[in-house]
Amino acid sequence: MKQRALWSAAVVLGLALASGCGSATAPGTSGSSGDKLVVWDWKSGDANVAAYLDKAKADFAKSHPDREVEFVAQPFDQYYTLLGAAIQANKGPDVMLFNGGGQLRDRVDALLPLDDHLAQDKQRLAGWDAFTKDGKTYAAPVTLQGHPLYYNKALYAQAGLNAEAPAKTWDDFVENCGVITEKTGAKCFGVGNKEGIGIQFFLSSIGSAVLTPQEYDDWIAGKRNWASPDVKRIFELWKQVNDSGLNNDGANSTAMFNDAFAVFQSGKAAHIIGLMSDIGHWKDFAEFLDADKVGVMGAPVVNPAATPSLPYDGGIGYAVAKWTKDPKVAADLVRSLTSSEALKAFYADAGAIASDTTIDVSEAGPAVATITAGIKTGKPALHVALSSKTIDLMGRLSQQLISGSVTVDEAVAQLADSDKAS
């Protein structure tokens, strides 16, 4: 009896203790130690970035031959949770990969401002804004992410239109779409708004053709005037485009990733607002449509006072933790990770628009050439400036606009409230 009682007690104690363990976070295991630099990311496990990392490591070894660098690939869906635990414990990787925008800005307290170390790269690289907070730069951009308007040149040719001279104004654009649909049966836009992502891409891509440059810059700076007729015009267009049958059928039940892209790739739609890096971009489209047949056009002008520009932001970039032992060395590693040679390999293998504007992209087809040409004059994307709550609301409202259960005025008013609250 006593034996059994003891055993039960032991089992209970074991269970009670075990219940406290098993958390997903174990930051101590791969933290920095001694002379070794530890880098956290979610990419280094992929085969298509192997060449990029080799180039970066070689570049770093030139200036610091005795320093060892360890890349630790974390699962992306847990990345910021793990990083949060490391930050809480004030120890972890020396250098870490970040998505541009909110993810980085929320955590700048744990990061080292890099302006002094990266001054020489400021001209060569683009996309710094996404890694900047209160005038200080916290990471060096590796890729750029944005929303070019892609079009299928084969469909243009089939419809008897000049594929090399796409429409410059909205009215011409709609007219061309009519011709294409009549001649080829293809819709004007491939769009997926099941997750409410369609409106994000639409807002950012068409926005620069509707808002005046002043309105655009104010929007990015946080002074958003939702009552302005131009802002309303964007949402009116969103509704109009769908009501007049320019979108593929069932936009609200089509997923952007990847059903809408499939609509474009299979030639069922002549245009799509896609991405620049990683997925739903020139490299994916070229696999189906042939690189020469994928074109990129500027947003057709809706408002004569607007100047269309390429909407893009820094995609991913490397930052340095404030607890690193030797900030200079860590910053040098960041510079190596954004060196021209390394980024060239990233662009070629992973199919991303790299942040380095000096990379020669002439072999990748006309789409990439047009995108890189637009980077100099490009501006941050409109939807990236909104809070995640407002974006979520915008997704739902955009679906309601399509189904007709909300008016543009009501939608814009709700968005204004949400934007003010956050």
Added chain:
Amino acid sequence: MVAERNEVEAVAGTTARRPGRPATRRNRRGSRAERLAPFVLLAPAVLIIVVLRLWPLLLGVNFSFTGDGDRNGVPVGFDNYLTLFGDPLFRTALRNVGLLVLLLPVAVAIPGLLATFIYLRVPGHRVYRGVYFFPAVLSPVIVGAIFTLLLAYDGPLNTLLGGVGLGPVDWLGDPDVAIFAVVGVHVWATFGMALVVFLAGFAALDPSLLDAAKVDGASLPQTIRHVIVPALTRTIQFVFVTTMIGMLTSMFGLLFVMTGGGPEGSTYLPEYYIWVQQGQFNQPALASAAATALFLIMLVVGLAQIAVLRRAGRED
């Protein structure tokens, strides 16, 4: 079911007799250990429930009265609950719970009817018995992915409808239709389990009753109404309870894959709302408030069902 109950009673009888053993047989030295024994033996179960269930539950409820973001850890009273009930999305989620309760009879009737047909040996009943159970072994993610394809606007179902001259329906894109589509898929994916329970109930049904009904010239609807349903009352109640729990707690996978809460937020359920607030908007305290609300709903529904079951039990 009846046999099972008798067994339970028999077991209960033996345990009940044990304390009735003559007290004189207890010697003094053994008595202390024996007095402690029940507590020690119960301890693992009690501790697991208290430490891993009740304590986290209390922490969660407590947490729901604190703030998010800048007000992290600060007591905010009922603020989170006010936010919750002011949020049209959460109200939609609650409305959808009501809808699920209303749809419950349909979800129970389908496996019930099919089990009846199998029991009455319609041609091919052996095949159906196996086929009907198939979906129950598929993960909701796979089921969701399959039906997302089938129900797509340009998908096979709409092509089929178009073939017979019916206009396409945006199954997952129309806010008035989507929730029914998802519930329908959920019923399709899970009715196999209820079917098996019904078949088990039929196994205990006295066949002479059916023979008697046949001799008396009862039609099929009459047989179902007057013989099968009364004989299966307890089975039906059991299926009601398990189906309700299944609908309220395990539709997340389907929602995530098929609609993502959309279109227009029309397919939100409380558990999906909790996930969005916690995982997407980083508002764990608000999510805790929603979880507490869901817990209360489940408690009310559960207690109501226990009451119904108890009353039905007395009738026997």
